[in-house]
Amino acid sequence: MTNAELTLAKSQADTLFGRKRQIARAVPAIILAYFVYIVFAFDIAGLAQRAKLENAVILASDSWSYKVHVTRSNRTGEIDYAVEGERKGRYPEGERPDWVTGNDVVTVDLGGDHEVRLLPEKRTEVDVPGFGTISARAEGRMITTNLGNDLPDWISVSDRRVAITTAEGRIAITGSKTEVFNYFPGWELFFFTFESPYQGQGLFSILFGERIDPTRHNIAGAWKDFWGNAMWRHADVAWAVGETILMAFLGTFGAAIIALPLSFLAAKRFAPFAAIRYAMRRVFDFVRGVDALIWTVVLARAFGPGPLTGALAILVTDTGTFGKIFSEALENVDEKQIEGVSSTGAKPLQRYRFGVIPQIMPVLLSQILYFLESNTRSATIIGAITGGGIGLMLTQAIQTQKDWEEVAYYIILVVIMVMLMDWFSGWLRGRLIGRSEAH
Amino acid sequence: MTDFSLLDTAPTQGVDRIQSSYLQQVRKRRLYGGITLLVFVLLMVSGFNIADDRNAGSFWDGIGKVGDYPADVLSEAWEKLSDLPGLIVKYFPALIETINIAAVSTLIGAVFGLIFSLLATRGLARWPRLIPLFRRMMDIMRAVPEIVIALVLIFVLGGGPVPAVIAIAIHTAGALGKLFSEAAENASLKPVEGLASTGANWSQQMWLGVIPQVAPNYLSYGLLRFEINIRASAILGFVGAGGLGYELRNAMAWGPGRFDEAAAIFILLFGSIVFFDQLSSRFRNRLSEGRAT
Structure with a gap:
């Protein structure tokens, strides 16, 4: 290599490197510019104002904990105990949580030396360590308290309402009622509601212990009460998960069954006329392009809401996708096998069945x-x-913005369901096609 | 004589045995195939009946009405054909938002997917012991449907594109991470070793040794994801995350009389999906051809 050639090669290499360097700088710069545009287009600055951090706190704490409401009606003086304040979670008549004591003066122990006393004559006293005792009294619609004007921000007082938020629980006092919320970790009444005799029994005593309900066998009765749990609705949830899987199953396999014969018409080697092949391909493209969202909207008008509509929406969209994939696979088949099968005198259908499929x-x-x-x-x-399905239950639970532990339960179920289907389809693929070809 | 008969019968006996055992095998296979098919057909039929039962309207009543709604929308859009260009212009910003959501979430998801995939690939991982952890993390990120994260984030952050971006990006990171890591497993380790011998740290080894090898593959996966994410972002709009889906839900809620708006949104959505579909498949073809030569 002469000197001149060497210089030429070097300058060529330099330009090449220079261009690569330019690209290496330009690509991140373009992406950065795009993100700057997005910050303005999506109004990221305004997000801080719109975001409700208290919602995040509610979400984080409610999803793994439950609260028991102790409610005293200031009109009748009756005291009600209910998990999450729901009618379905109410303690049975004459029973109350063991952290509530006393008869004339009902003492609610919130834990950590926090104590609420429900006194006669609509009076309420709250002991907060490090702050002292707050006493409040309801008269008609008005509330009078011993609190001054200089208050910490966990207490809010007006003449109609007093709200106290402590680390151990919340207290809300209005003219009509005094409510105490005591928080506990866990999902309460997940297995049995208070109506069931099995509530509070251990697994061992249900399985091997004596009959708890004399009219029923333990395991059968416990299963029935668990399945019919009115708060967590296990039977409905199981149905919903089943419906979701059903939609996927019907949609996927239905699409495959419809797409397989159609894909022959769209494959170069099997289509009788080029026009049919072209038309078929456009049909596949159209069906795919319309997208599941629009199909769902259109089909819901004809079939009404429910799992069938969802299954059909998946079916229609995936018919397009499968048609495309299958016809591409058909164009790559080996001619030799078909020739071999037809040399034995096979009819066209047999040729497809034994030579192509x-x-x-x-x-x-x-x-x-x-x-x-x-x-x-x-x-x-x-x-x-x-x-239809678990998706509906989940969105409803999120939109009511109340039972975040139910939302957490559904999310966990969805994740488990998808992962199980992932595992199942991988397993089936391994069994049917062999490990080596499974990706 | 005896010798002859032995010689004569032994091979035919052997052939007979092979033939009969072969036929038996064929029969067994046919039986299994038949049973599998029967179970499958039973599952399909009973599944269809269950779905039909639990649906608000039945399949056989509805099948004749499938065309009604599109016909109504089309006929109304046809009557007000002159308004259509105006409506398309009106909803164009919503389309841009939907595409922006898809693009941003694909970019963010791809970056995280890239990092996750390198951390979860045998031979490349920074901390080989944590490979199972990163794999499980990707599995979970992939398994959570976008709508779950989007709805929860809408509750915290309020409506708009940001919850959708985060939701799609998380799913994208999981899905691309898996594909990326499969591609990275096939990458040659020689450049990495060469870089390591010069004292390059882990991120330099990855950036200069692995990424250039797998970039065309990754780019093509990323484009395919972008296509999928446009659809996902339209659907998330429908539950309140902004963009074209949100406009579609509003237009649907108005019902007849405003079908021209629905038609305009349908056209925009359909057009953009087909457009990006074609664009990305052309680009991906060029990428794979470039690799082959």
């Missing part, structure tokens, strides 16, 4: 199973729109 089966199955898993997730989302 075995070749594309691995591709078909692995795609179908992959979509089965991904459609389980789609069915959750479509269910939220069309009104």
Whole structure:
């Protein structure tokens, strides 16, 4: 290599490096510029004002804890004990939590030396360590307290309402009632509500102990009460999960059954006329392009809300996707096998069955199973729109903004469901096609 | 004589045995295949009946009415054809928002997916012992449907595009992380070793040794994800995350008389999905061809 050649090669290499360096700088710069535009377009600055951090706190604490409401009606003087304040979670007549004591003066021990005393004549006293005793009295609609004007921010007082928030629980006093909320970790009444005789019994005593309810066998009775739990609605939730899986199953396999014969018409080697092939491909593109969202909207008008609509929406969209994938697979089949089968005098249908299908089966199955898993997730989302399955229950629970522990329960179920379907489709793929071809 | 008969019958007996055992196998396979098919058909039929039972309207009543709604929308849009360009212009900003949500979440998700995938790939991981942890994290991120995270975040952050971006980005990070890590497993380790011998740290080894090898693959996966995310972002709009889906829900709620607006949104959504579909598939083809040569 002469000197001149060397210089030329060096300058060429330099320009190449220079260009690469320019690209290496330009790409991040473009992305950065795009993000700057997004910060303004999405109004990130305004987000801080719109965000409600107290909601995040409620979400974080409510999803793994429950509260027991102790409510005294200031009109009748009756005291009511209920988990989450729900009628379904009310303590049975004559029973109350063990942290409530006394008869004339009812003492509610919130823990950590925090104590609430419900006194006669609509009076309430609250002991807060490090602050002292707050006493309040309801007269008609007005509340009178011993509190001055200089108050910490965990107490809010007006003449109609007193609200005290401590680390151990909350107290709200109005003219009509005094409410005490005591917080505990866990999901209360998850297995049995108070109506069930099995509430508070251990697993061992249900399985091996004596009959708790004399009219029923222990295990059968416990199962019935658990399944019919009015607060957590296990039976409904199980149905909803089943519906979601059903939507994915019907949609995926229905789409595959419809797409398989159609894909022959869209494949170069099998289509009788080029016009049919072209038309079929456009149909697939159209159906895919319309997208599950629009199909859901359109089909919900015809079939009403429910799992069938969701299944059909998945079916229609995936018919397009499968049609495209299958016809591509069909174009790649090996001609030799078909020739071999036809040399034995096979009719066209037999040629397809024994010459073509075995070749594309691995591709078909692995795609179908992959979509089965991904459609389980789609069915959750479509269910939220069309009104079926666990997606609907989840969106309803989130939109009522009340039972965050139920929301947490549903989210965990959805995640487990999707992961199980992922595992199941992977397992089935391994069994049907063999490990080596499974990705 | 005896010798002859032995010689004569032994092979035919062998053939007979092979033939009969072969036929038996075929019969067994046919039986299994038939049972599997029967179970499958039973599952499909009973599943369909259950879904049909629990639906508000039945399949056979509704099948004739499938065309009604599109026909209503189309006929109304046809009557007000002159308004349509105006409506398309009106909803164009919403389309831009939907596409922006998809683009931002794909970018953020791809960055996190890249980091996760390198941390979860055998031979490349920074902390090999934590590989199972990162894999499980990706599994969970992939398993949570976007709508769950979006709805929870809408409660905390209020409506708008940001909850949708975060929700889609989390899912994207999990999904791309898995694909990226499969691609990275096939990458040659030689450049990494070479870089390590010069004293490069882990991030330099990855950035200069691995990324250039897998970049075309990653880019093509990322484009495919972008396509999927446009659809996801339209759906999330429907539950309150802004963009075209949100406008579609409002237009639907108005009902007849405003079907021209729904038609305009349908056209925009359909058009953009097809457009990006074609664009990305062309670009991906070029990427894979470039790799082959």
